[in-house]
Amino acid sequence: YKSAKTVIHMLIDIISKNGNLLLSIPQRGNGTIDDKELKILEDIAAWMAVNSDGVYGTRPWKVFGEGPVAEAPNPIQAQGFNEGKHQPYTSEDIRFVTKGDVLYAHVLAWPENGKVVIKSLSDGNSLYPKTIHNIQMVGNDGKIKYSRTKEGLVVELPENSDKKAISILLKII
Known part of the structure; x- marks a missing residue:
């Protein structure tokens, strides 16, 4: 089985590229699913309960993302399958x-240091020339400090955040 984290990361990557994800859940002959599948679905549902605003009804942005996985080549091998053949995601891997x-x-x-740097939103970047008025971390009411530099938008995440969360969703207004 794929873990909930893997499925959620696939979903995020796919929606950033204007795609859809079909999730197949095998069932026993009597229509039930096993405990492992149930746990995966419960974890996905818990993540969706918090982050669905950044999934449902969204559209792709000017670029799908940035970071080591987005920038690394991932050639198709064998019968056209390259799913999961990349390095693990890091805090530099961001999808929009x-x-x-x-x-x-x-x-x-x-991020280990509690800061996210979003290069695509750097000061003067033509991808996002508008002024940033507010940043919120979805699912957390903590205060977000941020600055826009030539290197990128530097976002300091709240101290009271769940550092074991599958992903972080930032709402940029």
Whole structure:
């Protein structure tokens, strides 16, 4: 089985590229599923309960993402399968989607230093020339400190955050 974390990361990556994810859940002959599958589905449901605003009804942004996995070549091998053949995601791996005037940045791993740097939102970058008025961490009411530099948008995550979360969803307004 794929873990909930793997499925969620696949979902985030796919929606950032304007795709859809079909999730197949094998069932026993009587229509039930086993305990491992149930746990995976419960974990996905818990993540969706918090982060669904950055999934449902979103559209791709000007670029799908940034980071080591996005920038590394991932050639198709064998019968066209390259799924899961990349390095593990880091806090530098970020995927973007939009909904209305809001830009969502899905950060795929917790940064060790508690700071996320989003290069695509650097000061003067033509991808996002607008002024950033507010940043929220979805599912956390803590205060977000941020600065926009030539290197990128530097976001300091709240101290009271769940550092074991599958991903971080930033709402940029």
